[in-house]
Amino acid sequence: xxxxxxxxxxxxxxxxxxxxxxxxxxxxxxxxxxxxxxxxxxxxxxxxxxxxxxxxxxxxxxxxxxxxxxxxxxxxxxxxxxxxxxxxxxxxxxxxxxxxxxxxxxxxxxxxxxxxxxxxxxxxxxxxxxxxxxxxxxxxxxxxxxxxxxxxxxxxxxxxxxxxxxxxxxxxxxxxxxxxxxxxxxxxxxxxxxxxxxxxxxxxxxxxxxxxxxxxxxxxxxxxxxxxxxxxxxxxxxxxxxxxxxxxxxxxxxxxxxxx
Amino acid sequence: xxxxxxxxxxxxxxxxxxxxxxxxxxxxxxxxxxxxxxxxxxxxxxxxxxxxxxxxxxxxxxxxxxxxxxxxxxxxxxxxxxxxxxxxxxxxxxxxxxxxxxxxxxxxxxxxxxxxxxxxxxxxxxxxxxxxxxxxxxxxxxxxxxxxxxxxxxxxxxxxxxxxxxxxxxxxxxxxxxxxxxxxxxxxxxxxxxxxxxxxxxxxxxxxxxxxxxxxxxxxxxxxxxxxxxxxxxxxxxxxxxxxxxxxxxxxxxxxxxxxxxxxxxxxxxxxxxxxxxxx
Ligand SMILES: Nc1ncnc2c1ncn2[C@@H]1O[C@H](COP(=O)(O)OP(=O)(O)O)[C@@H](O)[C@H]1O
Ligand SMILES: [Mg+2]
Numbered sequence: 252x253x254x255x256x257x258x259x260x261x262x263x264x265x266x267x268x269x270x271x272x273x274x275x276x277x278x279x280x281x282x283x284x285x286x287x288x289x290x291x292x293x294x295x296x297x298x299x300x301x302x303x304x305x306x307x308x309x310x311x312x313x314x315x316x317x318x319x320x321x322x323x324x325x326x327x328x329x330x331x332x333x334x335x336x337x338x339x340x341x342x343x344x345x346x347x348x349x350x351x352x353x354x355x356x357x358x359x360x361x362x363x364x365x366x367x368x369x370x371x372x373x374x375x376x377x378x379x380x381x382x383x384x385x386x387x388x389x390x391x392x393x394x395x396x397x398x399x400x401x402x403x404x405x406x407x408x409x410x411x412x413x414x415x416x417x418x419x420x421x422x423x424x425x426x427x428x429x430x431x432x433x434x435x436x437x438x439x440x441x442x443x444x445x446x447x448x449x450x451x452x453x454x455x456x457x458x459x460x461x462x463x464x465x466x467x468x469x470x471x472x473x474x475x476x477x478x479x480x481x482x483x484x485x486x487x488x489x490x491x492x493x494x495x496x497x498x499x500x501x502x503x504x505x506x507x508x509x510x511x
Numbered sequence: 512x513x514x515x516x517x518x519x520x521x522x523x524x525x526x527x528x529x530x531x532x533x534x535x536x537x538x539x540x541x542x543x544x545x546x547x548x549x550x551x552x553x554x555x556x557x558x559x560x561x562x563x564x565x566x567x568x569x570x571x572x573x574x575x576x577x578x579x580x581x582x583x584x585x586x587x588x589x590x591x592x593x594x595x596x597x598x599x600x601x602x603x604x605x606x607x608x609x610x611x612x613x614x615x616x617x618x619x620x621x622x623x624x625x626x627x628x629x630x631x632x633x634x635x636x637x638x639x640x641x642x643x644x645x646x647x648x649x650x651x652x653x654x655x656x657x658x659x660x661x662x663x664x665x666x667x668x669x670x671x672x673x674x675x676x677x678x679x680x681x682x683x684x685x686x687x688x689x690x691x692x693x694x695x696x697x698x699x700x701x702x703x704x705x706x707x708x709x710x711x712x713x714x715x716x717x718x719x720x721x722x723x724x725x726x727x728x729x730x731x732x733x734x735x736x737x738x739x740x741x742x743x744x745x746x747x748x749x750x751x752x753x754x755x756x757x758x759x760x761x762x763x764x765x766x767x768x769x770x771x772x773x774x775x776x777x778x779x780x781x782x783x784x785x786x787x788x789x790x791x
Contacts, residue, residue, distance in 0.1 A: 409604070411602050411604040411605070411606045412606060412608065414576055414600075414602060414606075415600075415602065415606050415608075417576055417594055418574055418575075418576065418594050418598075418599075418600040419594070419619070419620055419623060419671065420593075420594050420596060420623075421623070425623070429619075430608075433608070433610040433611075434608075434610070436610065
C-alpha cells in the first residue's frame, strides 16, 4: 500500500500536468482569437485560430497533404538511414584512429552548431533542384550529432567492462562487437534521435527554400497565394507531425533498451 | 623461499618477486614491492591489506592486465604474458553486461569458445543455479540487486571453468549480511568445484572465514608482511565467525594490519595537509 501511494500520486501529477499543458494551449488560442477579432492584431498578419482550424479540412482535401507528408517522410527516412550508417561508421573510425579524431572532432562539433541550411545554393548546384538536394541537406545537417554521440558512447564504456573483455582474451574485433559497441548503443541512439530531428527540421526548411517537394513547399505555395489560413494550418500540421515524430522516437528508444 | 610458507612443488600458481612502480605527479611510487607466493591446487588463499597497499595492482598483474611490472607469474609452470585462460577474474566494480540477460551474461565465455546454443544454455543454467540465481535467467542486471549482480559476475567467470579463480574485493560494495551470505556461497562453490581461489580483500572476517592461508601485505611499499595458516575445520559456513579460534585469528591479523592501516591513514592525512587546495 505504501509502495502504491507515491505511484498513484505521480499518476495524478501526470494527469494534472497534462490538463494544465492543454489548458494553457487552449487559453493561448483563445486570447489570440480575441486579440485578432477585436483588431488588436491585424488579421492580415495572423489569421484568427478559428480560421486556421477551419482551413485544416481545406488543405487536407485540396492540397494533397498526405502525399506531401509521405514525400517528406520518405526524405527523412532516407536521410535517417544515411546518418545512421555514415554517422556510426564515422564515429567508430574516429574513435579507432586517434589522429583522425584529433583532426576532425572540433570541425564536426562546429558543424553541429552551424546553420548548415544556408549552404543550400551550393547543394542545388551539385545535385540540382530535386529530392537529393533536400535529402543531402538533411543528411549533412544531421550527421554531426550521430558522429559525436558515437564517439562519446564508445569512449565512455566503463573501464571494468573493457577489462572483463581483456580477461576473457577477446580479439580486438570481439572487444568491439561484444563490448564497446553494445555498451555505446544507448548513447548512439540519443545521437540518432537528435540527428533525425535535425534532419526533419532541415528537410522541411529546404523544401520551403527551394520550393520543391513535400510539406515545406506546401507552406511556401500557400504563402505565395496569400492563403494565410492555409499557410498557418500547414505550419501547424508540420509542428504536429514533428511532435508526434519526436514522441514516437522517444518510445522507440525506450523500447530498444529494456533496462539499463 | 621463506615468504611462500610451506608450498609443495606442485603449486599451480607461482607469483615471483613482483615489483610494480607507478609514475605520478609526485614522483614514482612503488605500489607492489617484491611480493612472492605460491598457490596449491584446490587451495583458498587470501591477500589482505589496507586500501591503497597495492592489492588491485597485484590482481591486475596476476590477471595479465598489467605489463609494466618486474617479476614473473606462472600458471602450471607456464610464464604468463597477458590474460591467461586458466585464470578467471572477478572484478571489484560492477561488471555485468547491462545489455545481456543473466543467462546471456553467464553464457558469454561459452559463446566465445563457440559452444552450441543448447549446450551453452544448459551449462549457463548450471552455473546460475550454483550461485543461487535459478529463476532469474531472463532478467537484466538492471533489475537485480548489487549482490545478485556480483553473483552473475561470479557465475560468468566460473562458466569459463578457470583453473584459478581470482577475485578482487568482490563483496566490497555489499552490506555486511549480504557479504556473509555470499561468502557462504563462495565457500560452498569452492568446495564443490575444488576451485583454486585467490581472494583479494581488505576484510579480515571475510579472509579468515574462507581461507586456508592469508597473506598480509604492508602499506607502501606493498610487501609481504606475513603468511598465516588458518587452521579451522571445513566445511565452513559463516557460523564459524562466532568460534573462539576464529576470534584469535582475527585478532592476530588485525594486530598485523593495524600498523599498516594507520600508516596508510597518516599518509593520506599528510597528503591532504601538504596538498591542501593545490592538489590537482
Ligand atoms: N594507474 C595508476 N597510476 C598511478 N598510481 C596508481 C595507479 N593505480 C594505482 N596507483 C597507486 O598505487 C597504489 C596501490 O593502488 P591499488 O593497487 O589500487 O591499491 P588497493 O587495491 O590495495 O587499494 C595506490 O597508492 C594508488 O594510488
Ligand atoms: Mg583495490
